[in-house]
Amino acid sequence: MQVYRLDLSKAVLIAGPTASGKSALALELAQKTGGIVINTDSMQVYRDLRIITARPTVEEEARVPHRLYGHVDASINFSAGAWVADAEKVLAEARAAKRLVVFIGGSGLYFKALTRGLSAVPPIPAEVREAVRARLERDGVEALHAELARRDPVSAERLKPRDRTRIARALEVVEATGRTLPSWHREGLPPLLPPGEFSALFLAPDRDQLYARIDARFDAMLAAGALEEVAALAARKLDPLLPAMKAHGVPALIRHLRGEITRDQAAEIGRADTRHYAKRQFTWFRHQLPEFEWVAPEAARGWVATVSGPPPSLRGE
Template sequence: MGTFQVVCLLGATGTGKTAAAIALAAAFGGEVVNVDSRQVYAGVPVLTAQPTAAEMAACPHHLYGDTPLDVAVAAGDYAVRARAAAAAIAGRGRLPLFVGGTGLYFRAILGGLAPIPPVPADVRATVLADWERLGPGAMHAKLAAADPDYAARIAPADRQRVTRALEVALATGRAFSDWHRQGDPDAPDYDVVRLGLSLSLDELIPRLGRRIESMIAAGAVAEVEQALVRYPADVPGLTGIGGPEIAAYLAGVRNLKETREAWLSNTRAYAKRQMTWFRKEPGVAWFAPDDHGALLAAVARRIAGQGA
């Protein structure tokens, strides 16, 4: 359908992207498209901090909570779905708002990630067997030797991302980060407004602590307990931060206080990695999380053709 305008709203976990997205949607007739690799999963809306029912009712939201917990989601495949959602939104005369904290998904959607050939099933099985045999530390070290750039961006315990990078390298003979740098020649020609929400890590940590407390109060532990009735603890949808910590609590490995502390520590480390990634992205205009007035003014200027 040719070039159309999209807004990308990015930022680390806990920086208030949902509230800002709703404000943007209300002001500019927008619809939100998820760009968070954990919020795609069904059955764990509290654990993954998906928008609440009230927030989703404020404007249309797309690609949240529609993927089974045992299905891994590759960035390139997700980009196809997100681009289709954006085209449908623009076709209705509304503004697509890509919102989330997964830098790799943003890069894939906007064309910064080359389409990666399908990985043969036997290669995937070999890498998963190695993970079970060697464990997270050894597999992350293996990735660090093969692809230090990508290994530095992900946690050793992130099975989905570590094994994905290793299986791609094994199947294609090229590092995962090489595919990132190549770019996608078939990417849509969007007119992109890039916005970011930012806080210092010292300012963010108390917000993250409060957020974890509210997630526990809202039923995150019960979500994981119910999920573990159907799935093993290492399915893709439960390996994001919060899932392993709660699973350890339910197994009696940690008490609730230790669970909170581990969850906050791991969330802090993840937020730091997100900040590092997003600060390297070009053309992002940065705003304080609650400064919706400045955010809306920047988009209004850009839509009016005056530049952000």
Template sequence: MSDQPLALLIAGPTASGKSALALGLGQDLGGTVINADSMQVYAGLRVLTAQPSDKEMALLPHRLYGERDPAVAASVAWWRGRVLEEMKAARAEGRLPILCGGTGLYFRSLTDGIAEIPPIPPEAREEARDLLAAEGAAALHARLAAADPASAARLRSSDSQRLARAWEVWRGTGRGIASWQGAGSTGPARLDGVPWRFVAIRLDPPREALREAIGLRWDAMLRGGAEDEVRALLARRLDPALPAMRAHGVPELSAALRGEMGAEEAGRRACSAIGQYTKRQATWYRHRSLADAARTHTIHARIASQKQYSESHRAEILSFLRSIVDGTLPGA
């Protein structure tokens, strides 16, 4: 490898085939796959969040999957700290870090850095959760707009997780999160003082391909034990505002298990919500291109399996990678 550390980013919407692509590239390039999805960090949600199977994990190293207890929210700052540790470890082993996921903010925390916000007192965090539970996201957005309009203007009134975060930062530090973000950041990720070099592959399949994939994935999740995972979550009586309790399929299956709707309706609503989420993901990547910090190759197709990757995209992707990082990839 060259003196500058290299990492590969694999980004794209839910159900686009990121995991299959990461697995195939990892085998080709001697990689370690590192999770960059905010829901796949949680334990107990392996089926619902489509985490890699035991068979897939046995083929090459996978990191940061199912690591966080659902009772404890995972922040971008926590993930960034952990992923830097895993990237350094992969580099020390002579392996290529391959960051795979759909959470754009996670990627940007590496390529651009994050605001250095002081620790938040527990009482401020508890207040934010209590307000969200008692009044709902729209009311919390209105409160935030009155107290910290700059931060509220950046957030959707339905984005409960980020609204709660913005409220706790304002209450806990006396400054809005927008103010902290405008004051500077950690800067791009570094390894022992040397900036990481990022190369990105972005999957951008047609909408109709995603809709079909979402429906197929939902059916597979039900067959794989998704209801059992939701039953286990409900048995713990966790705060419904926690991110893990709002993972795709959890609210809908929870309602079905409580008898509030039928299984068919739960599936319809879940697939609709996932479809809307993939639209927001696509919008995010259009307006915040990974190309700002990384050479990016876009694939306008869905990678349905590792076999499909090997047959239809392998030469194309490897040619792209080697054309810009000649001599730096394991096995190049």
């Protein structure tokens, strides 16, 4: 793979599978250009999950401005729409200061919302969400899927009958708005970065090397206190359907804390789940965001090494 020289007069988007070296690349680029790093990862938004999600360290965050990291409590059902609203404010701030913005992460939906726009589903009131979740626990996912088939047959048809999270989400939307998800999806919000306003790359490391890095990193996270971090999260007794409660490694480590499995078993489940997620990231970006240039990490690092500063357009010249 060959890397092209990214246009630094535009926003830079750096995506890739977990453990591919995205954060280090974004940090170096932002340091050289006086840029701002903007988190584009759906799990690194949670303040409760610094270690288990491999967020940048406090020292790294101090080297250049980092935005949208750890700014959401784990009790919040944070969405791509909420992230876009936050990202819009940071983007405006960076542009006013004439600073390069570097969006970096592995969440394909966030990048798609950023560059393609998003459906206009309004926020769901907490009481509606809680009522649907209570029914899910009381009646079971099959009963809710049957109800969804009556009220939103299009969504019910495309969802697996045991997909608890998405079935609950689809029912919440119908309950709160009286309209189905597909009808909302037809009314999109415009992208923050339309075509022509960004340069984008996807780090594509060798698969075997990546999986070895994932395994080593999970072990390193455990050594750094990931289990204690998850224990503090579990002690809050939050809804297990919340996104933060499903971060890779969290469910397995909670099972270990309950005495259901050993620490080694939990670690192996966490490593395997993360490897499977990385595989899905490759597939998702290939099919959903073909405008991203696939680049070997070493080629990307070589390009960043040649960067000497922001272009004139970002210096006010």
